[in-house]
Amino acid sequence: MSASIEIAGVSKVYDGGVRAVDAVAMDIRQGEFFSLLGPSGCGKTTTLRMIAGFETPSSGAIRVDGADITHVPAHKRDMGMVFQNYALFPHRTVAENVAFGLRMRGLDKATITAKVKAALAMVELSGLEDRRPAQLSGGQQQRVALARAIVIAPRVLLCDEPLGALDKKLRQQMQFELKQLQKKLGLTLVFVTHDQEEALAMSDRIAVMNGGRVEQVGTPTEIYNQPTTRFVADFIGDTNIFRGERTTTSTVASALDVGKGLILALPPTEGQGTGVLSVALRPEKIRLITRTDAATAAGSSAHGIVENTNFLGGAVLYRVTLESAHRVLVQQPNAGTSRLFVPGDGVTLEWTPADLVVLKD
Amino acid sequence: MSSTTTTRPNGLALFILPSALMFALFFFLPIGLMALMSVLTGNPVVMPKVAFTTRHYARMVGDPYYLEVIWTTIRIGLVTTLVALAIGYPLAHWMARIKSRAGHALLLMAVLAPMLTGIVVRTFAWMTLLSDKGVVNQTLMSLGLISQPLKLMYTETGIVVGLVHIYVPFMVLTLTGVIGRIDERLEQAAENLGASPLRAFLEVTLPLSLPGILAGSLLVFALAISAYVTPILLGGFQIMTLPILIYQQISANFNVGFAAALGIVLLVISLMLVIAYNRALGLVSGQRELQ
Numbered sequence: 001m002s003a004s005i006e007i008a009g010v011s012k013v014y015d016g017g018v019r020a021v022d023a024v025a026m027d028i029r030q031g032e033f034f035s036l037l038g039p040s041g042c043g044k045t046t047t048l049r050m051i052a053g054f055e056t057p058s059s060g061a062i063r064v065d066g067a068d069i070t071h072v073p074a075h076k077r078d079m080g081m082v083f084q085n086y087a088l089f090p091h092r093t094v095a096e097n098v099a100f101g102l103r104m105r106g107l108d109k110a111t112i113t114a115k116v117k118a119a120l121a122m123v124e125l126s127g128l129e130d131r132r133p134a135q136l137s138g139g140q141q142q143r144v145a146l147a148r149a150i151v152i153a154p155r156v157l158l159c160d161e162p163l164g165a166l167d168k169k170l171r172q173q174m175q176f177e178l179k180q181l182q183k184k185l186g187l188t189l190v191f192v193t194h195d196q197e198e199a200l201a202m203s204d205r206i207a208v209m210n211g212g213r214v215e216q217v218g219t220p221t222e223i224y225n226q227p228t229t230r231f232v233a234d235f236i237g238d239t240n241i242f243r244g245e246r247t248t249t250s251t252v253a254s255a256l257d258v259g260k261g262l263i264l265a266l267p268p269t270e271g272q273g274t275g276v277l278s279v280a281l282r283p284e285k286i287r288l289i290t291r292t293d294a295a296t297a298a299g300s301s302a303h304g305i306v307e308n309t310n311f312l313g314g315a316v317l318y319r320v321t322l323e324s325a326h327r328v329l330v331q332q333p334n335a336g337t338s339r340l341f342v343p344g345d346g347v348t349l350e351w352t353p354a355d356l357v358v359l360k361d
Numbered sequence: 362m363s364s365t366t367t368t369r370p371n372g373l374a375l376f377i378l379p380s381a382l383m384f385a386l387f388f389f390l391p392i393g394l395m396a397l398m399s400v401l402t403g404n405p406v407v408m409p410k411v412a413f414t415t416r417h418y419a420r421m422v423g424d425p426y427y428l429e430v431i432w433t434t435i436r437i438g439l440v441t442t443l444v445a446l447a448i449g450y451p452l453a454h455w456m457a458r459i460k461s462r463a464g465h466a467l468l469l470m471a472v473l474a475p476m477l478t479g480i481v482v483r484t485f486a487w488m489t490l491l492s493d494k495g496v497v498n499q500t501l502m503s504l505g506l507i508s509q510p511l512k513l514m515y516t517e518t519g520i521v522v523g524l525v526h527i528y529v530p531f532m533v534l535t536l537t538g539v540i541g542r543i544d545e546r547l548e549q550a551a552e553n554l555g556a557s558p559l560r561a562f563l564e565v566t567l568p569l570s571l572p573g574i575l576a577g578s579l580l581v582f583a584l585a586i587s588a589y590v591t592p593i594l595l596g597g598f599q600i601m602t603l604p605i606l607i608y609q610q611i612s613a614n615f616n617v618g619f620a621a622a623l624g625i626v627l628l629v630i631s632l633m634l635v636i637a638y639n640r641a642l643g644l645v646s647g648q649r650e651l652q
């Protein structure tokens with residue numbers, strides 16, 4: 001049966017003095033697809049290895065279904081793990097690799113054979129039982145690693161960038177299949193990735209990590225639409241970040257003066273105040289129209305000139321330089337009805353103040 | 362395509378030529394001469410009338426004494442190899458897996474340091490330890506643990522102790538390289554699947570280090586059966602091995618033909634081992650589909 005995991009204020013300082021994980025706290029729910037997302041070196045693998053029992057936390061505790069397992073050795077944790085390089089046993093066949101965990105559990109031969117067969121069928125590798133790992137493609141190796149980990153019906157499945165070595169097409173297919181499998185088996189899955197698209201596409205919830213700390217935990221939509229820190233806003237997708245002094249104008253009660261005459265109206269939820277603030281505005285939340293000479297709506301529009309365009313197929317990404325010299329990314333759907341802007345075009349940008357997201361630094 | 366296949370070996374041959382000549386001159390020629398001597402009735406340089414004969418080999422096979430010497434040599438080689446493996450493997454595993462650089466350097470020094478001292482010096486050191494009035498016996502007697510000195514020297518045990526000490530570094534260095542190349546995550550994967558650390562070692566690391574075990578054992582065995590100084594000093598001519606016998610045949614009995622025949626036997630033992638090693642390795646790696 002799948003389990004929940006509680007990571008309570010866990011830190012890891014390596015022998016050299018590197019603080020790889022710093023007071024990380026999160027609750028992973030039973031049956032949840034939970035991703036650890038962050039740039040390389042932010043401590044994702046270390047966190048996962050502490051859950052698996054390959055590293056001991058320097059402080060803090062890890063609990064599974066409420067039971068403290070911080071000092072339980074790895075082989076007694078009953079967790080499946082898919083390693084970044086798969087770590088398949090090179091001297092054993094596909095079937096022997098998958099059977100390994102069952103053998104360690106002392107199951108009888110007939111049961112093992114049946115379970116291995118079923119697991120290999122599940123990952124669509126039937127017929128490759130007698131191959132060695134070296135005779136398999138990257139995608140097939142990945143499936144063997146997955147089959148080997150899930151055949152023992154682990155309480156938790158841990159995956160360290162399992163799709164990182166696959167090419168894009170295969171990766172997308174495996175993302176889909178892994179997600180399907182996880183839902184079908186009701187697995188609690190902790191998934192490490194540095195690929196934000198992958199995390200957004202697959203996860204029930206994501207923990208965004210940076211420099212050993214958790215910046216934000218939330219659903220993909222929360223992480224994307226309401227990033228709470230500058231790092232998260234910047235790391236997930238493209239975004240425009242403005243930083244300025246809070247102010248009040250004749251037309252807008254709560255605004256942000258980001259310099260050179262550009263005033264942004266803050267979302268209505270944000271009361272009046274003082275001090276320095278950062279806000280994020282997603283490129284696709286901005287509308288782009290041919291420059292109008294009409295006065296712009298105070299705080300929610302600006303004039304600018306298109307610097308360059310990047311045709312993405314379904315959408316066009318424009319880099320616009322505002323009259324205030326700020327450079328802004330704007331993404332417009334390629335609706336096909338209106339003409340696309342070209343560099344040098346004068347444009348007017350409009351947005352809704354409610355789409356601005358206020359960030360903690 | 363064809364031009365590269367024809368010119369490249371030629372270019373290479375030029376580079377190989379000097380060492381090939383050296384090899385022929387200092388390796389094949391002496392062995393060839395030795396093989397020739399072993400089937401001649403005498404030394405053709407000093408004796409004008411020599412004939413081919415099998416009597417040296419017949420003497421060996423016919424006299425149980427010589428078969429006993431051959432068997433003793435092989436037995437000492439085997440025991441030395443097994444003990445060196447038993448001591449060397451844990452050490453090599455430790456060295457291959459140690460995280461700290463300083464720790465690794467220290468271990469390496471500890472393994473290599475004895476090699477900086479000559480074999481004779483080290484063997485004499487063992488004599489002062491193992492002889493009847495040596496450190497070991499004196500200590501045990503003063504502690505009242507034994508009343509008679511233990512016979513440690515002039516026994517096979519003494520020879521094995523000395524040989525192991527000398528050849529363990531070869532075992533360790535060979536094994537460290539092989540174990541170091543085994544991904545630690547394989548053991549972790551095994552543990553993750555429920556194997557205790559010992560089980561993970563037995564199921565994963567040990568089979569994967571088999572090529573190193575074979576190579577190290579072959580090396581130590583070949584060195585041990587051809588060792589000469591240590592068996593003489595620690596065996597005091599009371600334990601006969603092939604190298605000692607060969608030396609006696611040349612220096613005392615002047616029977617170069619018989620010495621040559623004994624040398625050929627020593628060589629054949631080693632060669633058979635190399636062939637067996639290659640076959641075993643072929644089996645192991647063929648199993649692993651490395652090629």
Ligand SMILES: Nc1ncnc2c1ncn2[C@@H]1O[C@H](COP(=O)(O)OP(=O)(O)O)[C@@H](O)[C@H]1O
Pocket residue numbers: 014015016018019020038039040041042043044045046047
């Ligand atoms: N065994 C180790 N010893 C010392 N430092 C380590 C070790 N493993 C990782 N680190 C360091 O800890 C930090 C986090 O590493 P890691 O958890 O692997 O990050 P990620 O998986 O997010 O890329 C990095 O700075 C890395 O260099």
Ligand SMILES: [Mg+2]
Pocket residue numbers: 041044045046
């Ligand atoms: Mg990593």
